[in-house]
Amino acid sequence: MHYLHFKTCIDSAIHFKWKNSTIPGSKQAIVAILHKSLADDFKKFCHANSGVLPLLYRSKPGEWKCPSLNSDSDIRTGCLQYRKYEYGAFTGSLNSLKDYSEQLKDMVAFYLGCSSNFEKVLQFPSHFQLMTHTAVPCYSISTFCCNLVVTMRPIPESKLEAAVLATSELKETHGAPIHIGNPGLLGIQDLSKPDYGDPVHLHPGDIPMFWACSVTGIEAIINCRSPLAFTHSSGRMFVTDLKNDSVRLGSSREVPQVHCISQDPLHYSMLSAEAEKKIKTLESLIGIDPGNRGILHLLRPGELLKACLSLSHARSVLVTTGFPTHFNYEPPEENDGPPGALAIVAMLQALEKDVAIVTDQRAMDLNKKIIKEAVQIGVLKEPVPLLSYQRECADSALTFLCENGDPRRTRFDHLIAIERAGMAADGNYYNARKVNIKHLVDPIDELFLAAQTIPGITTTGVGDGGNELGMGKVKDAVKKHIKNGDVIACDVAADFAVVAGVSNWGGYAIACALYVLSTCEIHDRYLRRAVGFSQSPKKTVWLSALPSVTKEEKLLKALVQLEVRSGVSASLEMEVDALPFYNTHSTMIEKLLQEVQH
Structure with missing residues (x-):
């Protein structure tokens, strides 16, 4: 009244x-x-x-x-x-x-x-x-x-x-x-x-x-x-x-920047110039090509920034990973992907967002063990829900993503695929050597395709070769510049394509960028609509959720114990994509952390 x-x-x-x-x-x-x-x-x-x-x-x-x-x-x-x-x-x-x-x-x-x-x-x-x-x-x-x-x-x-x-x-x-x-x-x-x-x-x-x-x-x-x-x-x-006198702006670090992060619904976000510069540096750091695959042609500047701005606004995130390239081994998974995915999950947990992982039904037991190890060694603060997806009917993806299949009631705001096998134009899934591994892959791509039709769900794909889920956004460049690209190129696009020399690096960079956004006063104020208090007192919690050389070393050792192999060499050594952990991956982690903490 x-x-x-x-x-x-x-x-x-x-x-x-x-x-x-x-x-x-x-x-x-x-x-x-x-x-x-x-x-x-x-x-x-x-x-x-x-x-x-x-x-x-x-x-x-x-x-x-x-x-x-x-x-x-x-x-x-x-x-x-x-x-x-x-x-x-x-x-x-x-x-x-x-x-x-x-x-x-x-x-x-x-x-x-x-x-x-x-x-x-x-x-x-x-x-x-x-x-x-x-x-x-x-x-x-x-x-x-x-x-x-x-x-x-x-x-x-x-x-x-x-x-x-x-x-x-x-x-x-x-x-x-x-x-x-x-x-x-x-x-x-x-x-x-x-x-x-x-x-x-x-x-x-x-x-x-x-x-x-x-x-x-x-x-x-x-x-x-x-x-x-x-x-x-x-x-x-x-x-x-x-x-009402005119006001002179403060230092450049406080100058707000505006970016469109969604067209449906139309949504812009804001951050400081200093935060934007840091995230662009993170993107530059991971955009090298240590495996000489030609990925420099796939890079799309600004994708990391927009993906992380979108993630920052999300309340519930679904993450997927898993590339069964080693079809002659059990398990067939490679060790590029899970560490990067868990780095993202750890930061999302620290930011108090709902987060879950969806993976292949045949790999559920393996992923349960990986998550258990991640909690024990301190990568995750708590276990993350583990889901699987199967196509049972034409509306399976819609039902999975939305309450009662109602697109107005989404369960997730953002989907992330990192080093996840992606469907090619012919409906098959290929490793870098052009071997079809479709029999090992559940159709999780359908979730990303369905998300394209549901307002309010955005998607990110992280990859290092062009055959990963989400890399359909750069498929023309993959076909032109990547070996076997005309066959292996993923045909399913994500809203944002984060390309890295090693996919794990993309995951680390996303975690670091989310930390940068969370500690940015301009973004924090915009995120909470200027109501309530600054979230900066939680900075210590966010800092502890960042990947570190020690945590990633322990996680890689745990993967070796679980017989999850290096992507290129199939070896059970301290390496990812045939690149040694020490002085390569460890150095990348140190560089990323140095950028966000200075």
Whole structure:
């Protein structure tokens, strides 16, 4: 009931706000006035969601002036109109609070920054924004709880980064956007039906860009149901003496970068320039060709970055590996793939994401042993669920990936294949020597093919030769530049193709890149929609999840004991793809770690 009161009140004044309230060059503040017994908790609520509720000033009980914001202010008359709430219900509009001077002696005024202050910086007319609720919960404090309220502005795609740069340093007016792309990812069902005001129509080339809105604080006050509370009326905010001066950005390491990570649904992500540089260096490190296979022709710069940005936003990830190239041995698997897969899984576990591994039915026992060893030697903090996939009907893949086969209810947001045998154009599976190993491979490719038709699931393939699942994205280059490529090239494409000299290196690089993203303040803020607290206290946990020479050495020894062989030589030695662990793989691990930790 209180929601309808609030919505009606805001709607009644929304046109005034957009068309008449802007004071050229002057910053404005949202005002909330509460009983002093609630003030400490509301202040904590603001600090807990500081990206949404930038607190400019908190008065003392009965303090009507706010000299730090306005030298000649009186909160009883400082806004042109006020709203009165009793137990969460809107009970009337007031032109002045002087009649409540006695009650105000026991009340505290909060002044919050407002995004209308950066309209001039954006250089877009203020009536081009709308305001609406989301399904994103704020961090709750005591009785203060609500979902995030946002403003949306349609920004031409060519100006996305400029809009982010223009607002990112304006911390007192919400700063950078909290989402760019499909409104459904915020739980907004229809932009043509905003909660407040008129709909905003997007023109061709426009991208919805969302900023946090301080009206969120009013929502929290309504939900608190305090006996008496006041706020300003929409469009009648408190005008300060502060000016909307241009802000100079800090060091280059803090400059935000914007990348599209999905087209369906449309989704952009953000990170700092420094984090982007580190991830590109990681990609460069693993992009060498120690086996002289010609993989330099397969490299696609930027794929590692986009794959890891997508993974960072995922809540549930499915990983697959296993290339039974040694068909004359038992087990036929090679030792390139499982270590890289487990390095990814370890970091995903540390990031508290749901993660599972899917593998061939015949290899279930082997993988159970590998996972058990990985836990014992400290590669994994806990066992990871192990699944298998068989094609039983035309909808098997859809049923596997989605609850009850409903594409609107996906079980996984991201699929990763690393050194996983991939289906060629003729439907067979080939090792590098052009030997068909289809009898040893379950049709896990079908999951990647089905994912192409399900909005909200993205895929990554990691490979080092072109016959791995996901490398269909670079199949033309594989056919042209890789030995036997015309036959062995995988025909199944992933959204992102991470190519490495050894596939395990790709797995290590993904784990390292996820660590870089997790410790990037710009990405962290964007990931949590500016609500709650920074995740940086978990840095030690993430650091311990990174691959290390010691852990990878122990894991490779365990694989040797399980008779999992080197990919090229089939030997049971401390080597992968005929390259010695010591001074080759160990050196690569050290280089990757050095890059992320310096």
